[in-house]
């Protein structure tokens with residue numbers, strides 16, 4: 094870590110006359126400072142900018158840093174460090190004591206204090222508060238307050254200096270100090286690993302460096318605890334498993350915490366600490382599996398919720414004749430003849446509390462969703478959709494991404510939203526809130542189910558009213574969700590709810606060889622990828638030729654009138670000559686070349702330009718913009734040539750919704766000319782260009798290729814090494830380890846037993862819940878040290894982190 098000293102730089106000592114700007118969130122300040130002393134050429138006053146945990150107008154500070162030249166405001170002082178400077182003259186001390194720092198002390202009292210104690214008053218009081226007794230008219234409370242304030246300020250300074258010594262920059266120091274306040278030094282010394290959980294931007298490795306630098310032993314148990322938590326979280330997020338086997342965790346933590354090539358912990362110590370973390374509800378250990386509590390909770394509670402919904406009697410049942418009659422009416426209306434699988438899917442959606450429809454591209458999922466809406470609408474004699482107030486229509490359509498929701502909306506004509514939006518995971522929701530929505534829904538159709546992760550699934554289910562029907566729709570062969578779990582496949586395989594698999598392909602009949610290819614991949618049929626079709630082609634190229642080739646293809650497409658919205662390049666990795674970063678640079682020059690009307694802003698290696706197609710990389714719930722959403726840069730406002738702002742701002746247009754980004758938010762954005770296949774899930778494009786080269790190696794996985802090619806609506810251009818393509822088809826990738834199916838089976842076995850026990854009292858059975866019968870077998874003391882109170886107690890999933 095970079096070490097920096099507070100004394101070896103340019104400095105300015107002066108009184109902050111005015112706080113011109115301050116960001117509550119980042120602690121970035123712009124200050125007008127009247128200079129007392131400096132080793133710069135500034136003479137009377139200047140603007141000082143920087144990240145400070147707190148600044149009080151009227152107080153004097155020592156700022157160190159450097160001079161920078163601002164295009165519009167000229168020279169300013171950019172402070173990287175600061176400390177409060179205690180005044181050294183009578184006048185200075187009077188001013189300080191009567192400033193906002195000392196609440197309730199006016200000019201008169203301040204003068205009296207300095208009269209009695211002199212310009213050294215602050216040091217005198219700091220050493221001995223009784224010195225203030227010499228000043229007439231000061232109450233006990235005021236004496237205590239003045240003394241306390243002086244001590245606190247001194248302490249803050251010490252903390253800042255220590256944080257700087259440990260290599261934290263001004264911005265991070267301000268963040269840490271703001272979070273821990275007076276306890277900062279104690280925490281740094283005794284439990285630096287806490288910072289990993291508490292402070293955004295501090296990872297295990299930083300905390301570990303600090304801990305070791307502070308003299309914490311490499312074999313300290315606190316280090317083991319932090320290492321274990323880090324590995325479980327990191328592996329859950331990076332692999333998508335919902336748990337980690339105990340042995341694997343042990344091996345990984347030993348590797349992580351090795352010091353001087355030596356293991357620091359043995360198996361017994363690791364077991365003991367895992368047990369402790371379990372007791373403390375930081376991790377859950379069950380059956381030799383270790384979980385993040387939120388995931389364990391979400392998996393198990395989801396099974397409870399499914400049970401709740403399924404066991405609730407369905408008042409909304411229709412006879413076979415009613416459903417068949419309705420389906421026939423729709424067939425007539427839509428001029429379509431559903432096949433038997435499709436009929437079954439619609440029928441189950443009408444009469445099952447929860448049903449599942451899975452099918453590859455072109456098998457009629459969207460067609461069926463329309464059929465389900467029509468059928469349910471008519472069978473329930475709903476009013477015309479226009480006659481409902483906003484949000485009152487009892488059929489709700491949702492998808493995990495904004496893009497997928499929009500497609501669903503466009504193809505059905507019924508308003509569709511993201512799941513987040515439906516359950517109110519937006520605006521002010523913090524990531525650890527437990528969402529409670531009152532859903533006014535009788536039928537919820539969830540599309541693109543393969544993208545729903547374990548957390549989102551539980552948050553959705555817990556808000557589904559017991560008398561609501563659910564239809565999960567998706568393609569089980571697509572990539573699993575970005576977040577942990579493989580919910581859609583687990584639901585299908587659990588056998589707990591009815592599933593329809595659509596196998597008949599319709600779009601193929603319309604001449605699409607792309608869909609044919611997708612199904613050949615899925616069914617593991619022999620494929621000649623070199624075979625040419627009017628809508629797809631494979632161009633042989635080596636890795637160094639890829640960017641030139643993509644350049645050629647896209648240039649030609651642009652000449653033919655396609656634009657950046659129509660063409661999507663998909664690649665599995667970021668780095669390298671055929672990686673996403675390189676391809677984005679090439680594509681930006683073709684699809685959005687610089688001209689005099691466009692502005693640019695540089696952020697790291699990336700140049701964002703007006704008109705660029707960009708991708709949002711993290712969820713921005715407050716704006717209803719989510720990871721994977723793409724938009725176009727509508728405007729770039731640079732502070733140096735626009736008087737209306739003191740920040741550089743990028744405005745991105747997401748299908749009509751305009752979102753502003755300041756420079757500090759730009760790490761949330763990337764170019765979207767070329768994206769990863771994961772990010773493209775849930776979207777479709779007229780033209781997809783997909784390079785496939787051996788250097789993608791570990792990402793050459795069957796479901797990645799399958800998901801990538803099924804994004805193409807009109808043309809698919811594969812380029813690269815055909816062996817890379819075939820290798821990928823032979824690689825199923827890592828199957829995610831989850832316990833969702835087991836949770837469902839446990840729950841439903843109990844349900845079955847219960848039915849047997851109370852066979853003669855069906856009504857009574859339906860009132861009971863399995864929990865009242867005692868915990869399932871795996872939740873008994875024998876199998877578990879102690880199940881955290883999470884199983885039957887309403888807590889937020891994040892309470893356990």
Ligand SMILES: Nc1ncnc2c1ncn2[C@@H]1O[C@H](COP(=O)(O)OP(=O)(O)OP(=O)(O)O)[C@@H](O)[C@H]1O
Pocket residue numbers: 429430431432435452453454455456457458459460461599600
């Ligand atoms: N029973 C049917 N008879 C005739 N055409 C059908 C039938 N079912 C679906 N189709 C047609 O097949 C095409 C693909 O259907 P649809 O878009 O519903 O499939 P999908 O599974 O949603 O595809 P994707 O996942 O690619 O969006 C559409 O043109 C649709 O009209």
